[in-house]
Amino acid sequence: MKETVIKLLSYYFGFLMVMQLFLFSACSPDNSNTPEQDPSNLILAQYLKLPTSPFAYENLRVPAYLDASSIETHDNTPSHNPITDAGATLGRVLFYDTNLSENNTISCASCHHQSKGFSDHRQFSSGFNGGKTARHSMGLSNARYRENGRFFWDERAGTLEEQVLLPIQDPVEMGMTLPDLEIKLQSMEYYPILFKRAFGDETINSHKISLALAQFVRTLISFNSKFDQGRALHEISEPFSNFTNQENLGKEIFHSVNKGMCSSCHFTEAMITGVSRNNGLTRELSDIGLEGTTGDPLDRYKFKAPSLRNITVRPPYMHDGDYTNLGDVIEGYNTGISWTPTLDAHLMLPGNTAAKKLNLTSKETEALEAFLHTLTDEEFLTNEIYSNPFK
Ligand code: HEC
Ligand code: HEC
DSSP, X not given: OHHHHHHHHHHHHHHHHXXXXXXXXXXXXXXXXXXTTOXXXXXXXXXXXXXXXXXXXXXXXXXXXXXXSGGGGGOOOOTTSOOOHHHHHHHHHHHTOGGGSTTSOOOGXXXXXXXXXXXXXXXXXXXXXXXXXXXXXXXXXXXXXXXXXXXXXXXXXXXXXXXXXXXXXXXXXXXXXXXXXXXXXXXXXXXXXXHHHHHSSOOOOHHXXXXXXXXXXXXXXXXXXXXXXXXXXXXXXXXXXXXOHXXXXXXXXXXXTTTTOHHHHEETTTTEESSOBOOSOOSOTTOOBTHHHHOOGGGXXXXXXXXXXXXGGSOSBTTTTOBOSHHHHHHHHHHOOOOOTTOOGGGBOTTSSSBOOOOXXXXXXXXXXXXXXXXXXXXXXXXXXXXXXXX
């Protein structure tokens, strides 16, 4: 009897021991640590200012008034690269990291400044060795809603995933090779951690670099301007109650097919060009634009335009940065469109041998400019989730 009790007791204590071991191992050191004590967070914190739980990039949504519009059908996010919080966080770090250039001097953000709508105030940007880019840097607001998903002024990149690796390898811009970049990033303390969080393991390759950068660029959505506040309350054709009379007149001209016709090419609420067009404003005709990509002479002088969101904060304008202010752009459309055979049909006079003049009065051109000012989204231009994460 006594023996049985002892046996039972020893089973019982044995069981307790096993349970204790089990409980101990289930409660791994990682789980018992606060995020501040997590060793990988301590490593990241030496280099980066990242929030303890990542910013909610995955849940960024366009405003309700856009749900019913066609904009979502223009989203160029491919099914194989959905935005995740950890993926876009990695993309943000890569975007701001000068280690992506050959001599550690230039990051994507050196030519795409948040306060400038992710464009550059310089007509041509400087690369890692002081060389100049052949075209003006493009604003990146709402690039995600570019209808055909092709990138660059001349559409030479077929997808955003393809585009983001090109500046890294460009001999003027960042001057790296992808194999060298992979080795370099693998040797840096913070990248294996960020790649593991984004993609499940620490291996770094250019495919993952491209996915993460493209995810970050697609998070750059801008829909909180004065225009959006009005649009949330009114149909596009109605006067907006939060606009001045001048801004409402400008909005009407922008959207009218008889006046500005601007929305015929800069369309949807993202105000982005669907396909490339020749707007007749190029003064220096050596850059043939889309023809350089397709080889088709019918594409000569056709360019795509970035979204007009935040346009006021990012002069100069056009692929050649040839227009220093918005007044000049509007005056260009009003009186200075030049005819070439590929000029867009919207801007041709009947007979297709001469360019239209919009013939806007000065009151109308000023109103159009006032309307373009309503597209500035201060929250976007200062939002921490898009800002430089480096210490
Ligand atoms: C040295 C300046 C420079 C650097 C560095 C740079 N860019 Fe650019 N970016 C440009 C210029 C200039 C263009 C337009 C080039 C063209 O169309 O020929 C451009 C175009 C783009 C576009 C196309 C936008 C559109 O709507 O088609 C994207 C996206 C972009 N850059 C993202 C990036 C990313 C991501 C990086 C870093 C990996 C980067 N850029 C680094 C200058 C730069
Ligand atoms: C026929 C199509 C078309 C029409 C109509 C049109 N645009 Fe454009 N717009 C373009 C194209 C294409 C570009 C880029 C051209 C280039 O870079 O050479 C552009 C560029 C611009 C830019 C500079 C964008 C940048 O990122 O630098 C502004 C600003 C602009 N347009 C405003 C307007 C306004 C305002 C109107 C109405 C008066 C208008 N556009 C009408 C096609 C058009």
